[in-house]
């Protein structure tokens with residue numbers, strides 16, 4: 123018996139998945155041509171699943187800053203900030219973020235995942251309560267597991283449900299920290315943050331918002347959902363990542379809570395890992411600037427999102443409940459999803475395949491994320507491919523007068539995902 | 552098993568019966584994941600509905616120790632008693 127025997131069922135599922143065609147979880151691109159195109163198996167492939175919302179990964183100014191930093195400061199910091207010390211760039215990055223968010227304090231982490239691990243496990247201690255939206259990202263669940271607080275879930279995007287659960291805890295002495303996301307990564311739905319803020323105020327809880335997918339995407343200045351909903355003052359902690367709209371890697375938390383800096387010597391995922399390399403921070407600082415200087419990127423992002431979302435919805439695909447830069451199509455079951463995903467790839471379109479339990483409902487998802495720099499032609503091509511494959515596989519009804527291939531499965535009616543979501547609850551990811 | 556645990560268990564089984572599409576024999580030794588073939592999404596949803604039914608909070612670490620319906624009844628009963 124091997125130490126890995128416990129993974130036998132997972133191995134089986136995984137092998138099945140691989141037997142269909144390409145392995146969706148081990149894609150290797152030969153190269154990146156731009157923020158929206160890569161080479162895959164010798165072929166130009168449209169990238170529609172990269173969270174590269176503002177298309178800044180190939181921005182000239184960002185690249186220049188990064189190159190200059192690597193020349194000036196070397197390839198890595200080779201240790202944590204408490205051991206090896208900080209570089210000026212760490213401070214500059216933290217100051218830039220704090221200023222952008224109009225907050226006193228900022229801490230940067232080596233990834234967004236670690237920002238959540240660190241903040242959740244450190245802010246909420248023994249006897250405290252973490253209240254998590256049931257559709258929370260894996261990093262939020264993992265942060266909760268790393269700490270010693272009691273963890274309670276509330277129904278996805280349901281402020282009344284949160285209220286009910288906080289009320290049940292009203293007589294418990296611990297602090298209560300509510301955690302929600304700006305835009306949810308699987309379906310692209312947005313939290314009703316104004317209502318959550320109201321509940322938080324009434325019940326005397328703390329509020330943290332993970333703006334991973336909403337930084338640079340929502341709000342007049344791109345500060346995320348908290349800005350868009352007009353409740354920044356109620357959001358005690360904002361966490362986020364550099365790995366999406368800012369086109370690099372890393373995570374952060376900003377706050378106005380007094381004495382925030384004590385976390386630098388209390389927060390283990392901040393203390394016991396190597397700090398960000400200078401080149402990464404340099405491009406991130408520039409990307410933050412580009413994001414502010416070019417609000418038209420955000421405008422184009424939303425135009426592109428509409429083009430994709432309504433393009434797919436009008437064809438009859440089961441898209442998420444609202445239009446956002448994350449556009450997911452639900453299909454009936456995993457084998458169908460894997461086949462669909464492979465055919466899109468054969469057609470030159472790459473996006474994410476999300477299978478339960480990583481999805482909020484039992485339905486697998488073909489998940490796209492749109493970028494400000496996708497061209498209308500690329501989006502139209504994506505929609506066309508979706509239609510062609512959808513008809514081949516019977517996800518969409520065949521067109522009359524076509525020689526459409528015989529359906530391989532019964533057609534799946536396409537209820538809006540919001541309805542599906544009401545039937546099944548969110549899951550642990 | 553105390554009277555209250557027995558009562559809690561009966562109520563849990565009744566709720567579960569409504570949830571399951573197929574009829575199943577349900578008892579204290581029924582393994583929630585293996586015997587009922589519920590996926591993790593369905594289990595978590597069921598736990599949330601029990602929280603509402605009994606007006607309690609079941610922290611995630613308490614869910615982790617549960618394997619059978621009997622285990623679940625003990626946890627729920629203890630949390631009910633704390634109210």
Ligand SMILES: Cc1ncc(COP(=O)(O)O)c(C=O)c1O
Pocket residue numbers: 233234235236238259261303307332334335363364365371372373
């Ligand atoms: C909601 C949410 N939080 C945090 C993260 C983690 O970000 P990072 O890629 O920087 O680790 C992600 C993305 O994967 C996310 O979707």
